Amino acid sequence: xxxxxxxxxxxxxxxxxxxxxxxxxxxxxxxxxxxxxxxxxxxxxxxxxxxxxxxxxxxxxxxxxxxxxxxxxxxxxxxxxxxxxxxxxxxxxxxxxxxxxxxxxxxxxxxxxxxxxxxxxxxxxxxxxxxxxxxxxxxxxxxxxxxxxxxxxxxxxxxxxxxxxxxxxxxxxxxxxxxxxxxxxxxxxxxxxxxxxxxxxxxxxxxxxxxxxxxxxxxxxxx
DNA sequence: GGCCAGGACACCA
DNA sequence: TGGTGTCATGGC
Numbered sequence: 591x592x593x594x595x596x597x598x599x600x601x602x603x604x605x606x607x608x609x610x611x612x613x614x615x616x617x618x619x620x621x622x623x624x625x626x627x628x629x630x631x632x633x634x635x636x637x638x639x640x641x642x643x644x645x646x647x648x649x650x651x652x653x654x655x656x657x658x659x660x661x662x663x664x665x666x667x668x669x670x671x672x673x674x675x676x677x678x679x680x681x682x683x684x685x686x687x688x689x690x691x692x693x694x695x696x697x698x699x700x701x702x703x704x705x706x707x708x709x710x711x712x713x714x715x716x717x718x719x720x721x722x723x724x725x726x727x728x729x730x731x732x733x734x735x736x737x738x739x740x741x742x743x744x745x746x747x748x749x750x751x752x753x754x755x756x757x758x759x760x761x762x763x764x765x766x767x768x769x770x771x772x773x774x775x776x777x778x779x780x781x782x783x784x785x786x787x788x789x790x791x792x793x794x795x796x797x798x799x800x801x802x803x804x805x806x807x808x809x810x811x812x813x
Numbered sequence: 814g815g816c817c818a819g820g821a822c823a824c825c826a
Numbered sequence: 827t828g829g830t831g832t833c834a835t836g837g838c
Contacts, residue, residue, distance in 0.1 A: 633820040639836060640819085674835040678821085720821045740819055785819050 597769040599752060604776070607783040614782035617730035619644075622698050624653060625731040629723050630682050635673040643670040655696045658687035682718025689716045702732040710736070721759045729781070735772035738781040739763050742788025 618637075619625045624644065631640045646669040647653040652661055661669075667680040693712075694700040704712070706728060713724040721739070728734040739762040747753070747762075754761035770776060 629819085632818090634818065634833090635820090636818040636836070638818095642836095672835060674818085675820090675833045676835080678833050682821085718821065722820065726819080738819085742819070781819085788819080 593769065596752065596765070599750075600766065600769050603750065604780050604783070607787060608779065611783055611786050614779060614786060616778055616782035617726075619730075622731035623655070626686065626727050627653060627683065629726040629730070630686065630718060631670060631673045631679055633679070633718075633723065634675070639673040642672040646670065646672070655687040655690050658683050659691060679718070685717040686719065698731070702734070706732075706734045706736065709734075721763075725763070729774070729777055733774050735774045735777055737763050737766040737770070737777050739766075740781070740785065740788075743781070743784050746784055746788060746791070 617625045617628065619628055627647065628640055628644060631643050650669055651657060652666065652669060658666065663680050663684060666683065667676040670676050670679055673679065690696055690701065710724050710728060713719050713727060714721065725736045725738045728736040729738055739759055744762060752765065754765040
C-alpha cells in the first residue's frame with residue numbers, strides 16, 4: 591500500500607473515532623509522576639484495578655519517588671495488590687524510583703529535558719519498563735511526540751487491514767509515525783481512542799460479522 | 814468457572 | 827530472533 595493511501599486511512603480512522611467518542615482526556619492522572627506510576631501498574635491489568643492501587647498509594651502518601659524508595663517492597667506490594675502481579679510491580683516501581691533519584695534527582699523537568707530518543711533508550715534499561723511503558727511515559731508524562739502501540743492497536747488495525755512491513759512493536763510504531771504528523775495532541779488522543787474502541791469490540795472472534803459488536807465497528811469504520 | 818485486562822522479563826533453542 | 831512460562835487480582 592502506498593504511503594499516501596496509508597496516511598489517508600490512518601487519518602480517516604482517527605476522524606471517525608474522534609467523531610464517535612470525542613476527546614478522551616488522557617492520561618487520567620493528576621501529575622506526571624502519577625502517569626508514570628500508572629503506566630507501570632497498568633501492565634496487563636484492567637484500569638479499574640489500577641485506580642484502586644493508585645488511591646491506596648495516595649492514601650499512604652507513597653505516590654512520590656522518595657516514598658517509593660523508602661517503603662519496604664512487601665508493604666508496597668500490599669498497597670498495589672488490586673492490580674495484580676503486585677510483587678513484580680512493586681519491584682518495578684522501586685527500580686524506577688531508584689533510577690529517577692540517582693539520575694535526575696527526582697526532577698521531572700530534568701528527566702524530560704533529555705532528548706526523546708536517548709531518553710527512550712535509558713528508560714528501556716530500567717527494570718520493568720518495556721517499549722509500550724516507555725512510550726506511554728514519553729507521550730503522556732513528557733509530552734513527547736511518540737506513538738504508543740498496544741495490543742488493541744494491533745488488533746484493530748489488523749482487522750481494518752493495515753499491517754506494517756515488520757510485525758513488531760517498532761514496525762507498528764513506524765507505521766503510525768511515518769504516516770502522521772508528529773503531533774503530541776494527535777498521538778495522545780489517537781492511542782486513547784484506540785483503547786476505548788478496543789474495550790468495546792469482541793476480542794475472541796477475529797472474523798467480522800460473527801460478533802455484533804465487531805459488526806458495529808466495521809460499520810462504524812466503513813470497512 | 815473461565816477468560817482476559819491500556820506488558821515485561823527470564824530462560825531456552 | 828522467536829517462542830513459552832511466569833507474574834496474579836477483579837470484573838464479567
